[in-house]
Each structure stands twice: as structure tokens, then as C-alpha cells.
Amino acid sequence: MPSAVKHTLFILLPLIVVFAVLPGVYQNHLLLFNFVIFLTLAQGVNIIYGFTGYLPFGYVGFFGAGAYGFAIMVMHLQSPALPAVLVAGIVGVLLGLLLTPLLRLSGAYFAIANLAASLAVLHFVANPALESITKGPYGVSLTGTFNPTLAYSSALAVLALTLVGVVYLKNSGFGLALQAVREDAVSAAMAGVNVVKMRVIAWLVSALVAGLAGGIYAWYVSVFYPDNVFSGEFSIFAIVFALFGGVATITGPIVGVIILYGIYNLIGFTTPQYFQLIYGLLIMGLVLFLPAGLVSLATRRGWHVP
Amino acid sequence: MLTYALVAGVLFGLYFSLVGIGLNLVFGVMRIVNLAHGDTLMLGAFIALGVVALFGIDPLFAVPLAFVIFVLAGLLLYWVLVPRLQGSANPEMLSIILFFGLSQVVEAITTIFAGTSERSIQSRLLGTVFTTIKVRWFGGKPGAAGPIHIMGQGFPAPWVIAAATSLIAIALVYLYLYRTRLGTLTRAVMSRRDEALATGIDVDRVSAAAFGIGLGLAAVAGVFAPFMFGSVTPAFGADATVTSFAIVVLGSLGNPLGTALGGIVYGVCYMLVQTYLSSWADLLPYVLLILILLLRPSGLLGRRVRVA
Numbered sequence: 001m002p003s004a005v006k007h008t009l010f011i012l013l014p015l016i017v018v019f020a021v022l023p024g025v026y027q028n029h030l031l032l033f034n035f036v037i038f039l040t041l042a043q044g045v046n047i048i049y050g051f052t053g054y055l056p057f058g059y060v061g062f063f064g065a066g067a068y069g070f071a072i073m074v075m076h077l078q079s080p081a082l083p084a085v086l087v088a089g090i091v092g093v094l095l096g097l098l099l100t101p102l103l104r105l106s107g108a109y110f111a112i113a114n115l116a117a118s119l120a121v122l123h124f125v126a127n128p129a130l131e132s133i134t135k136g137p138y139g140v141s142l143t144g145t146f147n148p149t150l151a152y153s154s155a156l157a158v159l160a161l162t163l164v165g166v167v168y169l170k171n172s173g174f175g176l177a178l179q180a181v182r183e184d185a186v187s188a189a190m191a192g193v194n195v196v197k198m199r200v201i202a203w204l205v206s207a208l209v210a211g212l213a214g215g216i217y218a219w220y221v222s223v224f225y226p227d228n229v230f231s232g233e234f235s236i237f238a239i240v241f242a243l244f245g246g247v248a249t250i251t252g253p254i255v256g257v258i259i260l261y262g263i264y265n266l267i268g269f270t271t272p273q274y275f276q277l278i279y280g281l282l283i284m285g286l287v288l289f290l291p292a293g294l295v296s297l298a299t300r301r302g303w304h305v306p
Numbered sequence: 307m308l309t310y311a312l313v314a315g316v317l318f319g320l321y322f323s324l325v326g327i328g329l330n331l332v333f334g335v336m337r338i339v340n341l342a343h344g345d346t347l348m349l350g351a352f353i354a355l356g357v358v359a360l361f362g363i364d365p366l367f368a369v370p371l372a373f374v375i376f377v378l379a380g381l382l383l384y385w386v387l388v389p390r391l392q393g394s395a396n397p398e399m400l401s402i403i404l405f406f407g408l409s410q411v412v413e414a415i416t417t418i419f420a421g422t423s424e425r426s427i428q429s430r431l432l433g434t435v436f437t438t439i440k441v442r443w444f445g446g447k448p449g450a451a452g453p454i455h456i457m458g459q460g461f462p463a464p465w466v467i468a469a470a471t472s473l474i475a476i477a478l479v480y481l482y483l484y485r486t487r488l489g490t491l492t493r494a495v496m497s498r499r500d501e502a503l504a505t506g507i508d509v510d511r512v513s514a515a516a517f518g519i520g521l522g523l524a525a526v527a528g529v530f531a532p533f534m535f536g537s538v539t540p541a542f543g544a545d546a547t548v549t550s551f552a553i554v555v556l557g558s559l560g561n562p563l564g565t566a567l568g569g570i571v572y573g574v575c576y577m578l579v580q581t582y583l584s585s586w587a588d589l590l591p592y593v594l595l596i597l598i599l600l601l602r603p604s605g606l607l608g609r610r611v612r613v614a
Binding site for chain 2: 053055057101102104105107108109111112113115116117119120123124127128129232236239240243273274275276277279280281282283284286287288291292
């Protein structure tokens with residue numbers, strides 16, 4: 001059996017089935033929905049950071065842009081929800097295209113520029129001068145399209161598509177080429193890899209994933225403010241979850257989300273400051289003691305982790 | 307109005323240079339992105355608040371105190387965090403995440419002890435030491451210092467004092483880098499870390515010093531933050547970090563004079579936008595940062611640096 005089929009059968013399918021069945025058993029649907037969103041975002045970060053080495057510190061920019069793309073479609077064009085979600089994805093890709101010049105930067109420069117870009121989009125959207133279009137800082141309310149069940153299914157579909165993408169990256173020459181570019185762009189170019197094209201494709205796919213997730217998030221919550229959907233927590237959580245599990249693998253980000261977001265929800269209801277403290281310490285511990293993620297515990301012993 | 311905006315821009319700009327210069331040292335020497343830079347500023351502000359609340363004296367006395375405390379804290383932090391970080395596969399990226407974690411910890415601890423309310427210091431307290439000296443030595447009436455007049459416009463005294471302190475601090479950094487042995491070594495490490503190591507420079511010692519001084523300068527800038535920004539909260543750090551980055555990148559890495567220039571350009575832009583287009587002023591640091599990174603990644607005064 002080729003490994004792509006194996007990965008689809010034993011990782012992707014069980015995960016989707018579990019999350020499809022859980023709403024019938026478990027009552028807290030919002031929590032399940034957030035799990036699906038973070039699984040998607042963590043895999044989106046995995047695509048760009050894991051396979052190309054660019055750290056998208058402002059990843060939430062695409063997410064928020066998607067959410068506002070959805071909101072504007074619904075508010076101004078009275079569009080039904082599903083086409084609006086597609087537009088959200090397109091808005092994500094367009095923002096990604098707009099930001100492709102950032103890929104010329106490397107290392108920390110890219111991360112900081114990306115962070116600045118996401119904040120610029122936030123301040124742009126939240127600007128009172130644009131109240132007639134985005135409702136500025138006063139937030140949007142989309143009660144007309146409210147349909148949590150369908151939104152949850154769509155989120156699951158996007159997660160499945162994202163996972164298919166990651167399985168493809170993990171098992172294809174394209175993914176291998178990306179990782180070669182990540183390790184040494186010059187050598188990869190010498191070996192005939194089209195470095196720029198590869199990076200741009202990965203970047204846009206990653207933006208698409210976040211845009212779609214943002215649109216579905218807007219659909220599900222239906223009332224939100226710019227600060228909610230552009231909250232830096234989305235970027236940070238997605239990065240930390242992916243990193244905690246281990247990037248450039250299929251299972252790493254999944255494990256990361258389930259463990260860390262699980263812990264988050266177990267302890268997250270007490271005083272926020274204590275939570276922030278624990279979280280900060282956890283992040284520092286992760287970088288200092290387990291920089292390659294949980295999967296490195298297995299790979300160090302020579303086990304193969306998909 | 308234009309003169310006011312320009313002079314205020316230069317005053318703010320000098321202060322912004324001080325805000326950014328510590329970050330410049332740390333990133334230039336170690337290639338470490340200190341995302342907790344803004345939180346150091348915030349802690350510096352809280353030292354000033356503490357000095358005023360406990361002793362009721364001029365917050366200027368908090369300047370040396372904050373500097374010494376944070377140089378020591380920086381040295382300690384360096385030895386705890388950095389060698390481990392440098393040993394990992396991708397220290398530059400991981401440093402972003404590591405120092406983000408640190409900034410969360412700092413913010414959380416400050417919130418636990420100080421609460422989330424906005425805090426400020428009465429601006430007439432700053433500089434009372436000068437008026438006291440003036441009264442003692444030259445006679446005259448004690449009283450609050452009024453606005454200081456420059457080119458026919460009145461500016462709040464704290465702005466001028468902060469700008470003057472920044473100017474002195476930048477001059478000292480310049481002397482340190484170009485007139486002392488450790489400073490020369492620091493510049494060597496900045497330009498080529500590997501070669502510096504190969505010529506037998508104790509890179510760790512130099513880096514630790516730069517890290518300590520960087521944090522110290524940030525804390526000094528923080529002392530003036532309550533006056534320049536009106537008030538501070540424990541969450542003030544995150545925005546300050548991005549602004550500092552804009553300033554540092556605008557100038558250039560590894561060049562303190564570049565940061566001074568970047569700060570002034572930033573300050574003047576900021577004041578002009580505030581005056582003429584105030585609702586878009588929030589966008590400025592981010593847009594400026596992206597434009598500069600794309601058009602001239604080496605900054606206004608810089609050599610060519612790395613572009614992928």
C-alpha cells in the first residue's frame with residue numbers, strides 16, 4: 001500500500017470521523033468547533049513553516065481577512081453562506097498575493113514583517129473611516145446566515161482538504177522539493193527546483209487555508225469585532241500547537257492541538273493571568289527543551305513518524 | 307502647526323531612538339529577536355511608578371536604578387536562555403517564540419501584582435530635581451516647570467527632558483561602541499559572528515554585555531513611557547515591541563546612529579500623520595515597517611544585509 005493511501009486511511013479518515021461523530025455525543029459544540037479550527041490553522045502553519053521554514057507570525061491576518069471577506073459578502077451582497085466562505089478563501093489568497101514580496105525577506109525579518117502586515121490589516125479594517133464598509137471597530141453581526149451545524153460540517157470539510165494537502169506534501173516530490181528549499185535554497189535551485197514558484201505556492205495554499213477557516217469562523221460565531229478575529233492568539237496558538245507536536249509531519253500538529261488545546265480548556269477557566277503565566281512558561285520550556293516538538297522524542301529513537 | 311508638528315516629531319523621535327536602540331544592540335549582536343523588548347520598557351515604567359509612589363521623588367532618579375537593575379537582569383537572563391537557544395537548529399526563528407513566551411510570563415506576573423488598570427505619573431514631578439537645584443543655587447521661586455519654548459512653540463517639559471536623556475544615552479552608546487575595547491569587540495561580533503569567534507573573541511561575554519545593555523536602555527526608555535504615552539498598562543509591551551522594530555529597521559541594524567535617524571524619521575512621520583490624518587495614525591508603524599523592509603531591507607544608513 002503506498003504511504004499516501006496509508007496516511008489517508010489511518011490518520012486523516014479516523015480524525016475526520018471522530019470529529020464528525022463527537023457533536024452527537026459531546027454537548028460543547030463551540031469547543032469542538034474551536035478544535036477543528038485550530039487543527040486547520042495548525043496544519044496551515046505546518047504547510048508554510050514546516051515545509052518552507054517561513055515563520056508566519058502574523059498568520060491571523062489571513063484568518064481575519066477571510067472573516068471580513070465573509071462578513072462583507074453577507075452584509076453588502078446578501079450572499080448565502082457557502083459562496084461567502086469561498087470568497088473568504090479568495091480574500092485570503094489575494095492578501096497572500098499582496099504579501100508575496102515579503103518572501104524575499106528571510107528569517108526574523110519575514111516573521112516581523114508578517115506580524116506588521118497582520119496588524120496593518122487589523123488597523124485598516126478597524127478604522128472608523130471605513131465604517132460604511134467594514135463597520136470599523138464596532139463589529140459585525142451576521143444573524144441572517146447563522147447555522148452552526150452546517151458551519152461545523154464546512155469546517156470539517158476544510159480540515160479534511162487541508163489534511164489532504166499535507167498528506168500530499170509529505171508524500172510527493174513537491175513536498176520534498178520544498179523541504180530541500182528550506183534546508184538550503186541555493187543547493188535546491190542548483191538541483192533544478194524552482195525555488196520562487198515552490199515557495200509562493202506553499203504560501204498561497206497556507207493563506208487559502210487560513211482564509212477559509214476565517215470565513216467559517218465568522219459564519220459560526222456570527223457576531224464579532226476586529227479584535228476578535230485578528231487576535232494575535234490565533235497566530236501564536238497555531239504556531240505553538242504545530243511546533244509542540246513537531247512540524248513537517250502530518251501527526252505532529254494534530255497531536256499538538258489535541259494535547260495543548262485540551263490542556264488550555266482544562267485549566268483555561270481560572271484567572272486569565274495565571275493561565276497566561278503557565279502558557280508563557282510552557283512556550284519557553286518547549287523552545288528550550290523540545291525545539292523539534294514531541295515527535296522528536298520518537299525520531300530520536302529512530303522511529304519513523306508520519 | 308507645521309513647526310509644532312516638526313519639533314514635536316524630533317523630540318518624540320529622539321525618544322523613539324532610545325526605545326529602539328536596545329533592540330538594535332540585541333538583534334545586531336545575537337540575531338535574537340527580543341519580543342520581550344516592549345515588556346522591558348513596561349517594567350522600566352513600573353520602576354518609575356514605584357520610585358514615585360514609595361519615595362515621592364523625581365522619576366529621573368529611576369533612570370540609573372532601572373538601568374542597573376536591567377543590566378543585571380539581562381546578564382542573568384542571557385546565561386539562562388541564550389546558550390541553549392543557540393544550540394538549537396534554527397535559533398533566529400525559535401528566539402521569536404521563546405521571547406514571546408517570556409513576554410507572556412512578564413506580562414502575566416506584572417498583571418498579577420499590579421492589576422490591569424492604566425497608570426500614569428503627574429507630569430510635573432519629572433524634572434523637579436532641576437527646579438530644586440535652580441532654587442537652591444540661583445534663588446527664585448519654587449514652582450512647577452511650565453512648558454518649554456522652542457522656536458516659539460510651547461512643549462511639555464517631560465518631552466524635552468526625555469529627548470535630552472535619549473540624546474545623552476545615544477551618545478554614551480556611541481562612545482561605548484567606538485571608543486571602548488568591549489565596544490570594538492561588539493562591533494566585530496555584529497559584522498561577522500563566525501570570524502569573531504575564530505579570532506578568539508569571547509563571543510559569549512560580548513553578547514551577554516550587549517544583551518544586558520540592551521535591556522538596560524529599554525528600561526531607561528520605559529521610565530519616560532508614562533509621560534510620552536500618557537499612561538502604561540502591563541499589556542503596553544506588545545505594541546511597543548512592534549514600534550521598536552519599525553524604528554530599528556528604519557534606521558539600520560548594528561548602527562546606533564542609524565537608529566537615532568530612524569527614530570527621528572519615525573517621530574516626525576508620526577507627528578505629521580497625527581496632525582493631518584489622525585484616524586490613520588495607528589497604521590503608520592506597520593506600513594512604514596513593511597515598506598522599508600521591502601524597499602530597503604538594510605535601512606536608511608545600512609550596508610546590504612541578508613535578503614533570501
